[in-house]
Amino acid sequence: KENMNDHVVIITGAANGLGRATGIAAAKAGYKLLLVDIDAKGLADSKKIINASGGVAEVYQANVSLEQEVIGYVTYAMTVFGRIDGFFNNAGILGTTTPLTDTDVVSFDRVLTVNVKGVFLGMKHIIPIMQKQGNGSIVNTASMGAVGGLPGLASYSASKHAVVGLTKVAALEVAKSGIRVNSILPGTITTEMALKDVPAKTLAEKEAILAMSVPQGKAGKPADIANTVLFLFSDVSAHITGITLPVDGGITAQ
Numbered sequence: 001k002e003n004m005n006d007h008v009v010i011i012t013g014a015a016n017g018l019g020r021a022t023g024i025a026a027a028k029a030g031y032k033l034l035l036v037d038i039d040a041k042g043l044a045d046s047k048k049i050i051n052a053s054g055g056v057a058e059v060y061q062a063n064v065s066l067e068q069e070v071i072g073y074v075t076y077a078m079t080v081f082g083r084i085d086g087f088f089n090n091a092g093i094l095g096t097t098t099p100l101t102d103t104d105v106v107s108f109d110r111v112l113t114v115n116v117k118g119v120f121l122g123m124k125h126i127i128p129i130m131q132k133q134g135n136g137s138i139v140n141t142a143s144m145g146a147v148g149g150l151p152g153l154a155s156y157s158a159s160k161h162a163v164v165g166l167t168k169v170a171a172l173e174v175a176k177s178g179i180r181v182n183s184i185l186p187g188t189i190t191t192e193m194a195l196k197d198v199p200a201k202t203l204a205e206k207e208a209i210l211a212m213s214v215p216q217g218k219a220g221k222p223a224d225i226a227n228t229v230l231f232l233f234s235d236v237s238a239h240i241t242g243i244t245l246p247v248d249g250g251i252t253a254q
């Protein structure tokens with residue numbers, strides 16, 4: 001087993017869902033963490049959970065789509081930890097669920113701004129640090145919506161296709177610097193984002209509805225994403241860069 005002590009990871013969208021789950025798993029694996037999110041309360045809860053189990057986590061409240069705030073969290077990570085080995089570029093929003101023709105421009109811009117500009121800005125400011133170090137692994141969160149279109153989610157699907165494009169460009173530009181850049185495509189994972197609009201009362205009923213669209217017959221857990229991110233951070237995946245990796249129980253194989 002690799003020793004991850006002294007390796008530092010930044011996670012955006014770390015106040016909830018996949019970001020928090022990955023933070024918990026990364027802390028258990030020995031990484032030191034900077035948790036970034038716009039949601040201060042959720043960030044504090046994530047930090048408390050991680051610190052209570054012996055992990056090292058600092059927090060920084062930022063909007064990932066504002067460049068000064070991105071510079072703020074990157075600078076803070078360097079001040080506190082002095083290096084950045086892994087970056088889980090994960091914050092994202094779903095936006096409104098309407099047909100394309102009913103999607104208003106403000107909502108379209110908002111989704112593209114968080115999901116695309118946020119991912120772009122994180123890489124823009126972290127890659128130079130990783131280049132100086134000569135190492136680093138970046139994992140961008142796209143979605144199964146980056147493979148097929150998701151009806152009712154035009155801006156979201158467009159934004160996640162863009163994340164895959166950004167990932168491939170970045171991977172090629174830094175391939176010789178010892179830095180790897182990959183995107184993951186979560187399918188149906190039981191986070192707040194996936195569960196909130198499911199038309200059922202109990203959690204079990206909601207999970208059963210989500211499971212119907214998954215070939216494996218069950219929705220994914222946040223830990224399934226966390227494990228994949230840790231694999232991509234680790235040297236076990238040393239020859240993997242520029243890939244678009246579904247973590248979806250078979251959805252995109254259909």
Ligand code: NAD
Nearest residue numbers: 013015016017018038063064091092143186189191193194
């Ligand atoms: P979530 O809503 O639980 O978490 C997203 C986090 O991002 C929240 O903590 C939110 O506060 C934060 N965030 C939103 N806008 C931000 C901004 N401008 N600046 C900083 N932080 C911001 O959702 P999740 O399911 O954990 O989603 C995480 C990522 O996974 C997203 O990119 C999402 O599109 C993607 N995804 C999720 C699923 C799923 O089934 N849950 C499927 C495919 C893709």
